[in-house]
Amino acid sequence: MIPDTIPLPKDIKRPPETVLVNITPQETRVAILEENNICELHIERNSGHGFVGNIYLGVVRRVLPGMQSAFVDIGLERAAFLHIVDMLEQKQNPDETQRIEHMLFEGQTLLVQVIKDPINSKGARLSTQISLAGRFLVHLPQDEHIGISQRIENEEERDSLRERLNALLPENACHGYIIRTSAETATDHELQADIDYLTKVWENIQKQAKTCLPESLLYQDLPLSLRMLRDMFNDNTVQILADSKLNYEKMAQFAQLYVQGAADKLRLFQGERPLFETYGVESAINQALKPRVNLNFGSYLIIESTEAMTTIDVNTGGFVGLRNFDETIFKTNLEACYAIARELRLRNLGGMILIDFIDMTLPEHREAVLQEFAKALSLDRTRVTLNGFTSLGLVELTRKRTRENLNHVLCEFCPVCEGRGRLKTAQTVCYEIQREIVRESRRFDVKQFRIIASQPVIDLFLDEEAQSLAMLIDFIGKPISLETDRYYSQEQYDIVLV
Template sequence: MIMPFDTIPLPKDVLHPPETVLVNITPQETRVALLEENEICELHIERNSGHGLVGNIYLGVVRRVLPGMQSAFVDIGLERAAFLHIVDILEQKQKPDETQRIEHMLFEGQTLLVQVIKDPINSKGARLSTQISLAGRFLVHLPQDEHIGISQRIENEEERNSLRERLNALLPENACHGYIIRTSAETATDAELQADIHYLTRVWDNICQRAKTCQPETLLYQDLPLSLRVLRDMFNHNTVQILVDSKRNHEKMSEFAQQYVQNAAEKIHLFKGERPLFETYGIEGEINRALQPRVNLNFGSYLIIEATEAMTTIDVNTGGFVGSRNFDETIFKTNLEACHAIARELRLRNLGGMILIDFIDMTLPEHREAVLNEFAKALSLDRTRVTLNGFTSLGLVELTRKRTRESLSQVLCEPCPVCQGRGRLKTAQTVCYEIQREIVRESRRFDVKQFRIIASPQVIDLFLDEESQSLALLIDFIGKPIMLETDGHYSPEQYDIVII
């Protein structure tokens, strides 16, 4: 039986549904949608004006070492300095049991080879690591390490040992570099593994040469564009087809596939529909729905998703769903449906960090356990690392999802300039009372002839109607006239008090 606060293991043997990948390319941006059984589950967007930084390698300069936080700020040529914590320094990673001090490893002005492991998010700079890793189709190259690791998704011990032996046989005798064998290597031939080794070795040699000649704060290596990363990172044996709506990029992807992902080449097709690709598959509407807090489920039930910088909360509601049997069964059925909807929304919206889910209260322990098991099954399809915990003492389900890039909302939206991202505005009455309090304060500080209030139409209308009596009392109290002026360009919370 699952106990509260236990970490729930995600099943490894879940049958993955067939996948279709849609690649929409314009001069301004590339968008990739992943469909599972014709339902969008992931959306990746890369704009030409701002490529994602994860995987980029820079020659950085240490600007500030913070012993108290065991971290440092490193300049890599971006608007904000990037952040490097001691746990992401190679020497500490190689000796995790030894306590080391960052001030003994780094000094201000030091040049450093660093890699971005997390994009800048909101006001936070990029996060860095000094352990370099280069991703290939079947292998991840660790040029500063000698360890050969295996993807955790490959569980069969016999298969793991076989892959390790095959890779060791392909490496040169004097090789001192490490590798991680990716899940896709299970079906790779020796020739494909060898090609990956040669490619990654060439990339690392080029980075080392550039590091010797380039100035600090220089970008030494940039990851593949999104259209090619699709083939390297997303293509697998469940992929049925990859549709591309750009002839030029279709040729590029086909050429890349022929060289590095040969079994994907025959599944890449040029989309020639009369309507745009994303419109044909209903993706545009799904994107707009993914920016709304409400997600409708079947039979009238729904989710409310509220994402903040601190955490994301998800509330499950029955809505108008009354079921056909009894109340417990209605709640149970709604929660089971919500499991799959929540797992999909986390992927589609790319929500990360701490996530709290308020399922509808269930009185039967077997229902609670079944919901957790179903939720773990739904989350196992996620490519991003997820840790699921049991019900807390308050009846909430807690999970964490690794955050490596901005959420869909952060990519497509910006904080409202009127409410500053709060999502709510002060009422006109609240603004009226703020203005009156400020006028009282100013009348005591300055000897003025009169005051002029410039505000939005809603506020001025309120002064002239419901709050006209309080305005008259204020004029009598301060003994000075108050003039009103409307400005249609003012937001509901914006106002100015002019002293004359």
């Protein structure tokens, strides 16, 4: 049974936002606070910029007709992936069936743009439809279509913006544009400045494409501090605080030229404590790396991510404060709606997400939770598709994945447990060692065996497993000595043949 898609409301009033920009020589971090709660975190490190928006002169390495896709080298560690649906020809003629093997061949050079960063073991995803983002417009140099952001809903306003843009374009213009939401309040002068800027950028890209070697980077998007001003600033932004004087001046200059409304909200932070510590962002980041999220009155969430999907479990915990059990469950689920929506944004969780709300017996409670959840998700800048309850009572949604989630950016797999999140018990390791000694005693004729292991494992051999060790010595007929290495993890051991 496929659940129905729940439409997200578009007329929800966004809460006031405070933007914090922390800049060091190593990285830039941008945190967005709504009503003093951190809801978004963007991190860009100098050692590994994100690639979305970058334009490359790629080389086709393999064409896969069966998958209607190709692998393209753009100079990154892994080859990037190009699917037929992201080819310009297919986008311009969606009703016609195109074949990628008729468009591409191995060794062909190709102008491509990254639309998804490399994630886990997957390479970047590419498109041959180039788009260049400005403050008010997105330039589509290979297209002639003029589109308008879906967030601009008033038809009269949409028609007016389209007419204004057409009036500013040259008569022989053959380029397309998408009018962004921020263009609602833009003057003709500001729109013209955007057109001129984006036109120059495209001309420069074309010039480089003729002279640069294959696998060259032709265009890189703005750094995060300036991209934030261009893409995230809106009417609900109350203030923007930056803690680097040099970068504050660059941001102020950029804002004066392209985002004048942001210039009035931009401030240099000069506090006694670091910016992120002052606003509690550091502790919120550390908490966002943990699976458990505490809610009010003792209830909590458990968030677990795998490569395939993310699962979220809602629990009442110690919350038993209302008059009856149904009301307790209902109130917990309502509170969880906003907490889950915020955690999805903060942790940047994407792909398929399954939520196990606490079972509700009343249909009206289930419907109210879905509607409240839709309201909470409507604040997300990333595209979200919400479905109703499945036959198993789970709520299913998808969230567009364009970059690594917070855990992947800040963490790596534990070398001790190898990403399992669990360690073998000392007893399990003891039995592994004994089995291996039996195998080795049959293969080699040695005088004795020496076990080198962690302290908990050696302690167990000397205490609870002393009798089994003695039985093993009798069985193989060779002495066994024990040695502790304090640098060994609990699962690590060596058996030395003497």
